[in-house]
Amino acid sequence: MKTKGVLANIVCGVLGLALSAYVWISTYSFPVDKISVVGSDYFPRLLAFGLAASSLTMLVTTIVSKREEIFETLNPKDPGIQRAIICLLSTILYVALLKPVGFIPVSILYLFGIMVLLKKRNWIVMAVLSAVLPIGVYLAFLELLGISLPVGILSFILY
């Protein structure tokens, strides 16, 4: 679903101004450098000023411009957006469980789950791929690169 972008651009511009204000105010808590001419606050303030200037420029050009940008909306009722939200929440859960459960088990479940979400229904291919890829990646990282991925509940096998 598409929508005209005046409001969206205004919100983005205001967020830009808010971020630059936050950065500017935060720099007052930085210690004053008594030796160096320019302290820790110098560059962040310069950038906050630049961000504020470019945000204002965008706000002005949005209001003045006759051409409107068309955006796709973030409508939670849209099935695509719902899929993206579920994928994101699954990924956050994956990250949270990566260390305690282990790379291989979590990746198997994650891969299978995402393929189901994306309406893949070839169960054999899904099962094989979900198992082979995490095990293959684990072994490649361990044997070829010397990088050990989290083992989690499989520590009794993999250690």
Next chain:
Amino acid sequence: MDFPLFLESFGNIFQLDVMLMIFVGCLGGTILGALPGLTATMGVALLIPFTFGMPLANSIGMLLGIYCGGMYGGSISAILIRTPGTPSAAATVLDGYPMGQKGEANRALTMGLWASVSGGIIGTLVMIFLSPQISKMALKFSTAEFFCLAIFGLSIIVSISGNSIAKGLMSAFFGLLLCTIGSDPISGFPRFIFGRMELYEGPPFIPTLIGLFAISEVLSGVEKIVKSHKIESKVTRVTPTLKDYIFCLPTIIKSGLIGCFIGAIPGAGGDIACFVAYSEAKRSSKHPEKFGTGIIEGIAAPEAANNGCAGGAMIPLLSLGVPGDSVTSIILGAFIMQGLQPGPLMYLEHLGDVYNVFSAMFVAQFVVLIIGMLGMRFFAKIISVDKNILLPCIMILSLVGSYSMRNNIFDVGLAVAFGVVGYLFQKYHFPLSPILLALILGPMAESNLRRTLVISDGNPFVIFTRPICVVLLILALGSIFAAFFNQRKINRRLQENEEAGAADA
């Protein structure tokens, strides 16, 4: 130049054991370069211990092979999955990925390969014949010059901002603000770390890159999967067409030289070179409005530049003992372990070894070419894989790549967070490339600006007293104005096309 000795060095390199090491290096480098999260720097660092017992030619052959292969390998994932495998391939995404999505992955990959090899040969030839002269120029760079180089690099943001320069600048300033997270480069004071020691060194670059480009693209792909069509990309050739190559040849030569020059400056690497070359190619093109939509020059320029940079980065290493980038800093360690001290005396006392390095680098380009041609069918097949299989696989590899840098779950979480940021930025038409450029150049800009001001006692006008700085600032201003006027021309042309289309309808 001692030509007999130089030719003899080719004889040293064309030995079975040395060629095998070069092949292993090029293959490993290509694979590492293609996988987001794994870089040529990591590959060189991991393989250095294996080179301890090897003769110099073998060890240098393998390490240079990884370097050259890694520079090419980054283009594969940039074109196929919109994630540059190495920072040096960041600009390749801009046209490489759109070309892949149009079903022209084969064409994009072949041009990426041949432009890489051509740029690498140009860089190597410049390294061989001009290294003493270029190193003198590189010696003149001090803090003020580095700051101005960063400004010149950042000015390119305007040309890669797409339709809205204001949004491009907002993205860039956001990226620059991300660079201020972590310890202050001068005083060490921790800024904006919110109590997380993992942020003490700043947001880790690779997880940020993976999040912004790969994870955001996966989220976008998951959202649009029903509407997306399967992309067929048949591998019909492993070389670009003669027409494409001749068309891009002036761009390749120019970009190779740009990359070589930028690589010769210590601290400036392929990541800067690729954007400078891309911007220059767009500026001088007859159809700048097509850049970003998937055109062949948009791949040829950055790929020639980043491989040209490899030759350039060896120049300060060999002639001054100063590494040109992170990979050459590790190669410097390899030289020292072999009992060599790079620097001016190396040309006097170990000229044969210097020529072995030149020959190995030259031969490595052709080995990369062979590996690229042999692997082309496999690479192009990736894009034809069903998206509901490809997307979760890319996500897993992205998360693993983020983890592998510091073995830290925080980095994985950070990558996901940046994935969301990248997804939202794209939704509201904020370009991501300026963030990437800002992340690369921000630390260089801040530390050199502050050092310059400390040295000059707070006087910023000292910059204008240095000729190289003045040239770089003029180039930066010129780049901004040229990009601004180009964009207006593009917008006018697009509007005319729209009106013509509406009238026909």
